[in-house]
Amino acid sequence: MFRRREAVPFAFVAEADRFRSNVTPPPRPRASRSQQVSRALVGLAVAAGFAGSLLFGLPALQPDQAPGHSQRSEASQGR
Template identity: 55%
Template structure:
């Protein structure tokens, strides 16, 4: 027999009851999901566009700083400007 709870006052549960409980638990289907409304879909699309545009913008703004050739030219120009003073 299966004990229910712990302690001295625990009640015994018959096996047939436990087997029936498992059978009834398995035949319960969850309710169908609600379809997203137009506003919710538009909000999700808008959030996605904001995230993507932020990533693209940061890439466009960061690319000149990562350009090695342009960095060399800038350093050479600064060195020449420093020597001409």
């Protein structure tokens, strides 16, 4: 493997993995009432879209249960 020929010249570079900052970032600004309402409406629209697709998609996935309808093809019927 590749080996360094010289030692690390600065001690803080070697200790950088355990360095912790004592400066806290500023707090995030709170969302306004209109932002909260718009996020809620977008969430409701997405949930309604999923529910609607499930509501309209499930009948298409059901096998046809019409009375008098047989699943036999013409090839399986004797001619």
